[in-house]
Amino acid sequence: MNRMRVTGLMRKEVYEIVRDPSSIAIAFVLPLVLLLIFGYGVSLDARRVPVAEVVDRPTYLTASFLGELAHSPWFHPARYADRASAERAMMQGRVQAILWLRSDFSRRFLSSGEAPIHLTVNGVDANQARIVQNYVNGTWQNWLQRQAALQGQPLALPVAVDVRIWFNPALTSRDYLIPGLIAIIMTLIGALLTALVVAREWERGTMEGIMVTPVAKTEVLVGKLVPYFVMGMGGMMLATAMAVFLFHVPLRGSLAVLVATTALFLLTALGMGLAISVLARSQFVAAMVAIVATFLPAFILSGFLFDIRSMPRAIRILTHIVAARYFVAALQTSFLAGDLWSVILPNLLGLIVLGIVFLGLSALRFRKRLD
Amino acid sequence: MSAIAVNNLRKSFGKGTSRKDALKNVRFEIAEGSMTALIGPDGAGKTTLLRLLAGILQPDAGALQVLGHALPEEALPLQAQIGYMPQRFGLYENLTVEENLTLFADLHNIPEDRRKPRFDELLTMTALGPFRARRAGKLSGGMKQKLGLACTLIHPPKVLLLDEASVGVDPISRRELWSIIHRQVIHEKVTVLLSTAYMDEAERCDHVLLLHEGEILAQGSPADLVAPMQGHSFLLQEAAMTPRALQSQVARLPDVVDTAIQGDGLRIVIKTLDPLPLPPDPAVQGQLKPVPARLEDAFVSLLFNRNPHRSIPLPPAAKAAAHDAAVVEVKSLYRYFGSFAAVKDVSFSVHKGEIFGLLGANGAGKSTTFRMLCGLLPASSGTLRVAGADLRTGEAAARARIGYVSQKFSLYGALSVQQNLSFFATVYGLHRRRKRDRIGWALEELELKDYIAVNAADLPLGYKQRLALACALMHEPSILFLDEPTSGVDPLARREFWARVNALAQGGTTCLVTTHFMEEAEYCDRLVLMSLGEVLAEGSPTEIKGRVRRADRPNPSMEDAFISLIEEHEHVSRRAS
Numbered sequence: 001m002n003r004m005r006v007t008g009l010m011r012k013e014v015y016e017i018v019r020d021p022s023s024i025a026i027a028f029v030l031p032l033v034l035l036l037i038f039g040y041g042v043s044l045d046a047r048r049v050p051v052a053e054v055v056d057r058p059t060y061l062t063a064s065f066l067g068e069l070a071h072s073p074w075f076h077p078a079r080y081a082d083r084a085s086a087e088r089a090m091m092q093g094r095v096q097a098i099l100w101l102r103s104d105f106s107r108r109f110l111s112s113g114e115a116p117i118h119l120t121v122n123g124v125d126a127n128q129a130r131i132v133q134n135y136v137n138g139t140w141q142n143w144l145q146r147q148a149a150l151q152g153q154p155l156a157l158p159v160a161v162d163v164r165i166w167f168n169p170a171l172t173s174r175d176y177l178i179p180g181l182i183a184i185i186m187t188l189i190g191a192l193l194t195a196l197v198v199a200r201e202w203e204r205g206t207m208e209g210i211m212v213t214p215v216a217k218t219e220v221l222v223g224k225l226v227p228y229f230v231m232g233m234g235g236m237m238l239a240t241a242m243a244v245f246l247f248h249v250p251l252r253g254s255l256a257v258l259v260a261t262t263a264l265f266l267l268t269a270l271g272m273g274l275a276i277s278v279l280a281r282s283q284f285v286a287a288m289v290a291i292v293a294t295f296l297p298a299f300i301l302s303g304f305l306f307d308i309r310s311m312p313r314a315i316r317i318l319t320h321i322v323a324a325r326y327f328v329a330a331l332q333t334s335f336l337a338g339d340l341w342s343v344i345l346p347n348l349l350g351l352i353v354l355g356i357v358f359l360g361l362s363a364l365r366f367r368k369r370l371d
Numbered sequence: 372m373s374a375i376a377v378n379n380l381r382k383s384f385g386k387g388t389s390r391k392d393a394l395k396n397v398r399f400e401i402a403e404g405s406m407t408a409l410i411g412p413d414g415a416g417k418t419t420l421l422r423l424l425a426g427i428l429q430p431d432a433g434a435l436q437v438l439g440h441a442l443p444e445e446a447l448p449l450q451a452q453i454g455y456m457p458q459r460f461g462l463y464e465n466l467t468v469e470e471n472l473t474l475f476a477d478l479h480n481i482p483e484d485r486r487k488p489r490f491d492e493l494l495t496m497t498a499l500g501p502f503r504a505r506r507a508g509k510l511s512g513g514m515k516q517k518l519g520l521a522c523t524l525i526h527p528p529k530v531l532l533l534d535e536a537s538v539g540v541d542p543i544s545r546r547e548l549w550s551i552i553h554r555q556v557i558h559e560k561v562t563v564l565l566s567t568a569y570m571d572e573a574e575r576c577d578h579v580l581l582l583h584e585g586e587i588l589a590q591g592s593p594a595d596l597v598a599p600m601q602g603h604s605f606l607l608q609e610a611a612m613t614p615r616a617l618q619s620q621v622a623r624l625p626d627v628v629d630t631a632i633q634g635d636g637l638r639i640v641i642k643t644l645d646p647l648p649l650p651p652d653p654a655v656q657g658q659l660k661p662v663p664a665r666l667e668d669a670f671v672s673l674l675f676n677r678n679p680h681r682s683i684p685l686p687p688a689a690k691a692a693a694h695d696a697a698v699v700e701v702k703s704l705y706r707y708f709g710s711f712a713a714v715k716d717v718s719f720s721v722h723k724g725e726i727f728g729l730l731g732a733n734g735a736g737k738s739t740t741f742r743m744l745c746g747l748l749p750a751s752s753g754t755l756r757v758a759g760a761d762l763r764t765g766e767a768a769a770r771a772r773i774g775y776v777s778q779k780f781s782l783y784g785a786l787s788v789q790q791n792l793s794f795f796a797t798v799y800g801l802h803r804r805r806k807r808d809r810i811g812w813a814l815e816e817l818e819l820k821d822y823i824a825v826n827a828a829d830l831p832l833g834y835k836q837r838l839a840l841a842c843a844l845m846h847e848p849s850i851l852f853l854d855e856p857t858s859g860v861d862p863l864a865r866r867e868f869w870a871r872v873n874a875l876a877q878g879g880t881t882c883l884v885t886t887h888f889m890e891e892a893e894y895c896d897r898l899v900l901m902s903l904g905e906v907l908a909e910g911s912p913t914e915i916k917g918r919v920r921r922a923d924r925p926n927p928s929m930e931d932a933f934i935s936l937i938e939e940h941e942h943v944s945r946r947a948s
Contacts, residue, residue: 002480004477004480005477005478005480007477008473008474008476008477008478009474009477009478011473011474011477012463012466012470012474015463015465015466015470016463016465016466019465019506020465201461204461204464205457205458205459205460205461206461206462206463207461208427208457208461209455209456209457209460209461209462209519209522209523210478211427212425212426212427212450212453212454212455213450213451213475213478213479214447214448214450214451214478214479214480215478216447368426368427368446368447369426369427369428369429369443370422370427370428371384371428371429
């Protein structure tokens with residue numbers, strides 16, 4: 001490798017980055033926008049779920065129970081006169097669940113200490129339905145316990161569950177989602193940056209001019225890789241800062257480990273972009289391939305949203321070639337658990353292997369030729 | 372010793388049944404320090420040959436040697452010694468003139484101390500000195516091309532490969548480019564191989580290679596190639612008919628190889644050495660005098676001999692078109708892009724059945740004017756009337772009466788010829804009978820029958836152009852807009868194209884054509900000469916050339932006229948400011 005040629009190519013790339021806003025947009029504006037949209041939009045928690053309340057015979061007990069519900073952050077209750085109108089509201093999608101306190105609610109509580117409630121949940125979104133069911137159940141149990149305590153008799157529950165949640169004690173799904181989201185965004189940025197700029201050179205005919213100079217192909221590749229690696233790291237810094245300061249995601253691991261993981265992942269992602277650009281010589285095709293071949297698998301198969309362990313075996317095997325899978329796991333550990341080497345090391349190893357594969361593939365397939 | 376030696380070279384593209392030979396059994400040698408022109412119809416394999424010599428394509432068979440390096444094995448050491456300028460030299464548009472030069476100096480590993488004198492030399496040679504700090508994207512077409520050449524010459528190379536370096540640039544830049552290239556040969560002993568569409572450039576080279584369908588059809592010095600043609604060329608003058616009508620009469624004679632309008636006369640090339648028997652029509656009779664043969668005559672005649680069946684459509688017998696009402700009227704038209712005026716105060720009018728040309732280099736504002744005329748781009752100010760409709764109000768009415776062939780032909784590459792025709796017929800609202808008739812007409816008239824099932828993307832350029840023309844004519848428009856239809860097309864296909872346009876005009880269709888080939892002005896009834904968004908002159912070719920006639924230049928060419936008018940215009944505007 002000749003130093004003058006490589007620095008010449010890198011200097012050219014820097015001028016282009018500075019003067020052409022499109023790559024700056026990819027590296028900095030894209031993570032900013034995506035993180036804002038997804039960070040605020042995607043949440044697996046149920047909050048302020050609209051619930052219809054139907055009370056057949058209101059008493060001070062029903063009022064007390066419903067008061068509990070109204071004060072909880074999870075529900076947004078609305079009172080309906082009878083079950084028929086509540087069902088209508090459910091049909092129209094105005095409420096997600098119906099809580100029905102039948103006429104014997106107070107009587108049975110006073111006589112036997114049990115107060116049956118009747119809950120109908122809209123099960124279209126199974127995940128949300130399960131959450132609503134659990135929340136109502138929890139609120140009900142709490143209320144029963146409190147009432148029993150007030151009356152001086154302990155509630156007889158067969159087993160007392162003492163739940164303790166680790167790593168994300170408040171169970172905020174955002175804390176868990178944002179590190180994964182950063183991994184997805186970095187996948188897109190890494191692949192788009194290189195795939196687009198190389199395809200652009202083919203489109204504008206600049207590549208043909210460059211090829212008939214004594215430049216070696218590794219020099220061309222390094223000249224592309226280094227500037228966009230720096231850009232990508234900048235984008236990652238921005239995303240991390242947003243995660244910590246805007247979304248208040250804890251960063252429990254060390255910065256050094258985070259930087260090292262990111263660097264490894266970025267090389268892999270840029271390698272994927274280069275490999276794509278070897279095949280696709282127009283910006284449009286390159287962008288399409290980059291999205292379909294990197295972003296979508298990262299979204300679906302990285303374990304960011306869907307647990308890999310619950311996938312069928314064939315798909316599970318397939319996830320091993322999705323670089324984002326390793327990065328998602330490493331980032332989630334870095335942010336929420338800390339420098340947990342037993343988790344981070346195998347994932348780093350996965351990234352190293354994939355990085356070698358993709359960079360090697362583009363070095364092998366990139367030719368200083370048109371055919 | 373020869374700088375380039377090629378033996379039994381073969382190269383094909385594609386796989387299986389779509390495999391196509393781009394070059395077959397090519398064999399030639401180029402002497403060191405000589406200048407060789409590569410000419411041939413479009414798709415003959417010129418670009419492929421140059422790319423092979425630059426080491427960026429792999430030959431299928433044969434031996435290739437450039438400066439003693441065998442290709443493709445020794446491409447890398449060779450590339451340090453050659454300069455190659457692809458057809459569309461990709462400059463980095465976001466980089467300044469100097470930064471582009473620096474990049475190529477870096478790539479060629481030129482030590483710091485040698486750079487400054489070399490940069491100064493190249494910038495002086497290309498007259499780009501004052502624009503050192505300007506971004507390449509903000510240069511005019513001619514300046515970009517000169518900068519591309521300067522980047523190619525940076526090391527300096529021992530062999531220079533140029534792929535149509537001067538196509539599309541204005542005549543002044545073309546002359547400058549040529550003198551730079553020529554200087555490399557004379558002073559630096561550089562071996563030059565250039566492909567070109569301009570016969571006058573080929574004529575000035577030491578050696579000419581004529582490539583056709585991947586084979587070398589002829590090679591030798593221009594004089595050698597022209598010699599057998601001496602005595603075959605004549606100029607017919609002072610006939611009662613207009614040269615265009617004359618052409619349609621003469622071109623159908625059996626022994627005539629080629630006809631071309633030249634000023635007020637008709638240049639005729641015939642097969643035999645016998646005097647040409649003119650048709651008995653008295654209006655055709657005129658003064659027939661022998662003229663010296665040109666390289667173009669040899670080129671056309673060689674291709675003609677090879678494909679005698681290739682029929683050039685003959686315009687129907689001339690019927691005097693009624694040149695009355697103006698069908699296109701443009702008054703003080705302006706178009707701004709931001710603060711940049713792409714079209715400034717352009718006015719002209721076109722009559723029914725006329726062939727009207729918009730001539731100028733790339734970036735002169737021709738295409739912008741065209742897009743406004745077709746209603747594709749709103750004008751910033753001024754009036755535009757097309758087919759009697761004001762484009763600002765009655766756009767749809769006007770559009771039904773116009774046909775438009777864009778620079779890139781806008782065909783659907785994945786559809787066959789038949790499917791493209793059918794699609795465009797449907798788009799123009801033709802049904803059943805009429806649709807069938809028009810498609811039949813197009814296949815017949817534009818000779819597309821042999822290609823009916825071929826996808827548009829796989830057609831040779833000349834046929835793409837025909838198909839685009841057919842699609843634009845589906846609804847029998849009364850006005851036809853042709854944007855750079857002859858760009859990149861060889862002389863033979865260009866003649867064929869103009870004969871078609873001629874026939875259309877004779878049939879009453881008004882044709883507006885843009886072109887950057889100055890000599891194509893001869894095919895137009897009237898034209899405007901444009902430069903940097905302004906009209907330099909309007910009138911018939913003879914009128915425009917007459918404006919620059921001087922004692923020392925009794926027969927100015929359109930190129931002379933263009934250059935004089937630009938110089939005059941610059942002089943006036945400099946004085947005004």
